[in-house]
Amino acid sequence: xxxxxxxxxxxxxxxxxxxxxxxxxxxxxxxxxxxxxxxxxxxxxxxxxxxxxxxxxxxxxxxxxxxxxxxxxxxxxxxxxxxxxxxxxxxxxxxxxxxxxxxxxxxxxxxxxxxxxxxxxxxxxxxxxxxxxxxxxxxxxxxxxxxxxxxxxxxxxxxxxxxxxxxxxxxxxxxxxxxxxxxxxxxxxxxxxxxxxxxxxxxxxxxxxxxxxxxxxxxxxxxxxxxxxxxxxxxxxxxxxxxxxxxxxxxxxxxxxxxxxxxxxxxxxxxxxxxxxxxxxxxxxxxxxxxxxxxxxxxxxxxxxxxxxxxxxxxxxxxxxxxxxxxxxxxxxxxxxxxxxxxxxxxxxxxxxxxxxxxxxxxxxxxxxxxxxxxxxxxx
Ligand SMILES: Cc1cc2nc3c(=O)[nH]c(=O)nc-3n(C[C@H](O)[C@H](O)[C@H](O)COP(=O)(O)OP(=O)(O)OC[C@H]3O[C@@H](n4cnc5c(N)ncnc54)[C@H](O)[C@@H]3O)c2cc1C
Numbered sequence: 427x428x429x430x431x432x433x434x435x436x437x438x439x440x441x442x443x444x445x446x447x448x449x450x451x452x453x454x455x456x457x458x459x460x461x462x463x464x465x466x467x468x469x470x471x472x473x474x475x476x477x478x479x480x481x482x483x484x485x486x487x488x489x490x491x492x493x494x495x496x497x498x499x500x501x502x503x504x505x506x507x508x509x510x511x512x513x514x515x516x517x518x519x520x521x522x523x524x525x526x527x528x529x530x531x532x533x534x535x536x537x538x539x540x541x542x543x544x545x546x547x548x549x550x551x552x553x554x555x556x557x558x559x560x561x562x563x564x565x566x567x568x569x570x571x572x573x574x575x576x577x578x579x580x581x582x583x584x585x586x587x588x589x590x591x592x593x594x595x596x597x598x599x600x601x602x603x604x605x606x607x608x609x610x611x612x613x614x615x616x617x618x619x620x621x622x623x624x625x626x627x628x629x630x631x632x633x634x635x636x637x638x639x640x641x642x643x644x645x646x647x648x649x650x651x652x653x654x655x656x657x658x659x660x661x662x663x664x665x666x667x668x669x670x671x672x673x674x675x676x677x678x679x680x681x682x683x684x685x686x687x688x689x690x691x692x693x694x695x696x697x698x699x700x701x702x703x704x705x706x707x708x709x710x711x712x713x714x715x716x717x718x719x720x721x722x723x724x725x726x727x728x729x730x731x732x733x734x735x736x737x738x739x740x741x742x743x744x745x746x747x748x749x750x751x752x753x754x755x756x757x758x759x760x761x762x763x764x765x766x767x768x769x770x771x772x773x774x775x776x777x778x779x780x781x782x783x784x785x786x787x788x789x790x791x792x793x794x795x796x797x798x799x800x801x802x803x804x805x806x
Contacts, residue, residue, distance in 0.1 A: 427453075427607060427618045427619060427620060428453045428454065428455050428591075428617060428618065428619040428620070429451055429452030429453045429454060429619070429620050429621065430446050430451055430452070430453075430454045430455070430619065430620070430621050430622070430623065430772075430775060430776070431454075431455045431456075431457060431608075431610060431617060431619040431621075431622045431623070432446070432454070432455070432456045432457070432622075432623045432625055432772070433457050433598050433610075433622065433623070433624045433625060433626050433633065434457075434458065434624065434625040434626040434627060434629075434630075435456060435457075435458030435460070435462075435463035435464065435578060435582060435592075435594065436463070436464060436466060436467060436468040436574075436578060436625065436627050436764070437464070437468045437574055437577060437578060437760065437761055437764035437765060437768065438625040438627070438753050438754075438756075438760065438764045438765075438767055438768040438771065439456060439458070439623075439625035439626070439753075439768060440456065440463060440464075440577075440578045440581040440582045440585060440768070441494060441581055441764065441765040441766075441767075441768030441769055441772075442623055442625055442753065442768035442769065442771050442772035442775075443456040443581075443582075443585045443590045443592060443772075444581050444584055444585040444588060444590070445768065445769045445772040445773065446590070446772050446775075446776065447585055447588035447589050447590045448588060449772075449773075449776060449778075451776050453591070454585075454589070454590045454591065455590065455591045455592070455593070455617065455619070456582070456585060456590050456591070456592040456593065457593055457596045457597075457598060457610075457612065457617075458592075458593065458594045458595070458596065459595070459596065459597035459598070459613075460594060460595070461594050461595045462575075462579075462594060463575075463578040463579055463582045463594060464574055464575035464576075464577065464578030464579060464582075465575065466627055466628075466694075466731070467627045467628060467731050467732060467733065467734075467756070467760065468574040468575065468577075468578055468627075468760075468761060468764070469574060469575040469578075470650070470729060470730075470731030471574055471650075471731065471760075471761050472571075472650055472672060472674055472682050472684055473571050473572045473573060473574050473674070473676075473682075473761055474513070474569075474570075474571060474663055474665075474672060474674050474761075474762065475488070475491070475492065475495065475569060475570040475571065475572055475761070475762045476488075476513050476515075476566070476569050476663070476665070476762060476804075477513070477532060477535075477537050477566050477568065477569055478513065478515055478525070478528055478529065478532065478539075478564060478566055478569075478804065479528070479803055479804065480528050480531075480800075480802055480803065480804055481801075481802035481803060482531075483783065484759075484763060484802065484803050485531065485535065486766075487763040487766040487767060487770075488762055488763055488766070489535070490765070490766035490769070491762060491763055491764060491765040491766040491767075492570070494577075494581075494765030494766065494769070495507075495508060495570070495572055495577060495765065496508070498576075498577050498580040498581055498584070499580075501580060501584060502576070502579075502580035502583070504576050504580065506573065506576070506677075507572060507573050507576040507577060507580070508570050508571070508572050508573075509570065509571040509572075509675065509676075509677070510568070510570055511569070511570070511571055511661070511662050511663050511674065511675050512565060512566060512567040512568065512569050512662045512663065513565070513566045513569030513662060513663040513664075513665070514542075514547070514551070514554075514563045514564070514565045514566075514662040514663065514664050514665075515563065515564045515566075515665050515666075515667065516547075516557060516561050516562070516563050516664065516665070516666045516667065516668075516716075517561070517562055517563075517564070517666075517667040517668070518558075518560060518561065518562070518667075518668065519560050519562060521562075521667050521668075522541070522562035522564070525562075525564050525667075526541065526564070528804075529541065529564050532566065537566065537568060538566070538567055538568060539564060539565060539566045539567075540564075540565045540567075541562065541563075541564055541565075542562065542563040542564075542565055543561075543562060543563075544557050544558075544559060544560070544561050544562075546563070547561065547563045550565070551660070551661060551662060552660075553657060553660055553661055553717050553719055554661070554664070554716055554717055555717065555718050555719075556714075556715045556716045556717060556718060557716065565662065569662075569663055570663075571663055571674045571675065571676065572761065574761045574764075577761075577765075581765075593614070595613070596612050596613055596614045597612060597613045598610050598611070598612050598626075598633060599611050599612060599613060600636050601622070601633055601636040601637050602636070602637055602638075603637050603638075603747055603749060603750060606620075607619060607620060607749070608620075608621065608622040608637075608749050608750060610622065619749075620749065621749050621750075621751065621775050621776075622749065622750050622751070623751045623752070623753060623771055623772060623775045624750070624751070624752045624753070624754070625752075625753040625754070625768060625771065626754070627694075627732075627734060627754060627756075627760075628645035628692075628694040628732040628733070628734050628754075629694050629695075630643060630734070630752055630753075630754035631643045631644075631645075631754075632694070632695075634746055634750070634752060637747070637750060639746050639747060639750070639791070640791035640792055641742060641746060641752065641754075641786050641787075641791050642736055642737050642742070642786070642787075642789040642790065642791055642792065642794055643734055643735070643736055643742060643754060643755060644691045644734075644735045644793065644794070644796055645691060645692050645693070645694055645732040645733065645734055645735065646687065646688060646689050646690060646691065646692060646732065646733055646735050646796055647687075647688040647692045647697060647698075647730050647731075647732055648684065648687050648688070648730065648731055648732070648733050648758060649684060649685075649687075649688075649701045649702065649705045649709075649728060649729070649730045650682055650683065650684035650701070650728065650729060650730075650731070651682070651683050651684065651701060651705070651706060651709050651710075651725060651726075651727070651728035652676070652680060652681070652682055652725075652726040652727055652728070653680065653681040653682075653683060653713070653720075653723050653724065653725055653726060654679060654680055654723060654724045654725075654726055655679065655680065655681045655720060655722075655723040655724075656679050656722070657719060658675040658676070658677070658678060658679055658680055658681045659675060659677075659678030659679070661673070661675050661681070661717070662675075663675070664716070666712075666716070667804075669685060669712060670685050670687070671683065671684070671685045671709070671712045672684055672685070673713060673716075673717075680726070681713075681723070683709050683712070683713055684709070685705075685708070685709065685712070687733075687758070687798070689735070689796040689797070689798060690796060691793075691796065692732055694732055697730070697732065698730060699729055699730055699731070700728070700729060700730065701727075701728025701729055701730055702730075705728060706725060706728050709728075710723075710725065733756055733757060733758045733760070734754045734755045734756050734757065734760070735755070735757055735796045736755040736757060736789070736801075737789045737794045738788075738789070738801060739757040739797070739799055739800065739801025739802075740755065740757070740783070740784060740801045740802070741753070741754065741755040741756065741757070741763070741767055741784050742754055742755040742784060742785075742786040743755075743767055743770055743771045743774065743781055743784040743786070744771075744774050744780075744781060744784060744785050744786050745774065745775075745786075746786050746787070751771060751774060751775040752771075752786055753767055753768060753770075753771030757800070757801050757803075758800070759800065759801075759803045770784075
């Protein structure tokens with residue numbers, strides 16, 4: 427019998443499995459249904475690691491996640507995993523006052539930042555020539571862009587090296603609870619475990635339902651475009667509070683750009699994974715509005731992935747029964763906090779820690795209205 431099985435090879439699950447191995451928690455398994463790790467929401471994401479964060483808990487989670495990211499980069503020797511572009515949040519003067527309160531917390535955390543008016547934005551980044559009069563920018567030079575798939579691969583390898591029986595191409599097809607164990611039916615046969623942590627992203631609710639347990643969790647669709655732009659290396663990671671648009675360099679000649687959140691429930695096994703034509707038009711228009719040189723840019727492709735919504739847009743991390751634990755509810759911010767949330771979920775599953783504020787049952791299980799907002803990640 428396994429001491430702990432972690433289901434899901436995304437950012438959260440791989441980090442959880444490595445945490446258990448490092449703690450010496452006995453026999454540990456990691457199961458990923460795809461033939462590779464980091465291929466679902468993690469691999470589809472923008473990979474933006476911003477530090478301009480309002481919620482004190484999230485500030486700690488992001489700081490811890492950055493330690494995981496840097497360690498994975500160092501251990502893998504993959505120096506393309508993390509790109510250090512710095513982040514620039516564009517906002518109106520009214521919003522800048524609110525954002526400055528958060529920026530002050532950067533000072534308290536020894537994170538460098540600068541407040542720029544429109545002229546200073548143009549001076550530092552001449553390509554950003556379309557900001558509205560009255561636009562302010564908060565620049566955080568140590569913000570990052572990460573390749574989440576590379577991160578998952580690195581952590582997966584480290585978990586294997588640390589003794590985790592980590593398997594790809596093994597899908598959990600059924601799950602039930604017995605008095606002294608959790609029984610998993612998988613595509614590779616029956617597996618029994620003393621404890622199971624479900625870190626299966628937007629499939630998590632489907633898996634808990636197999637055990638007869640419902641959770642307050644609904645997946646929603648988010649779109650992103652990959653754009654060839656020869657000057658992307660002269661841009662920071664950009665986000666605009668008035669439109670929720672974000673743009674990040676992804677290498678020196680490519681950008682990722684997104685918004686297009688569709689706040690209604692989608693089935694992770696049956697949704698349109700291509701970007702919509704309307705999204706592509708909107709994102710191209712938004713990009714060219716801010717950066718006129720982007721008229722020479724070329725759309726490579728666009729795609730859609732799912733994020734996990736919760737009633738308060740905060741994660742669900744903890745026990746749903748004595749032996750079954752979950753870690754989900756990224757609400758769109760699951761790479762930036764994922765390593766630390768995977769670690770936390772694992773510590774809870776090992777009985778080492780509690781996180782009452784993230785208790786999965788702080789809301790009644792079942793459906794709820796998906797609402798916009800960052801759940802306190804950013805000032806609202
Ligand atoms: C377009 C887009 C842009 C985003 N941009 C950002 C961003 O810039 N910054 C940020 O912080 N976040 C971003 N996010 C959110 C982020 O991608 C997610 O929060 C994060 O990847 C969640 O990681 P995860 O490990 O929980 O889920 P996943 O990466 O989805 O991993 C779950 C894994 O579980 C596996 N699995 C599921 N069911 C089973 C089963 N039955 N058996 C075995 N394995 C199973 C899946 O195959 C999958 O690999 C974005 C999301 C999208 C869609």
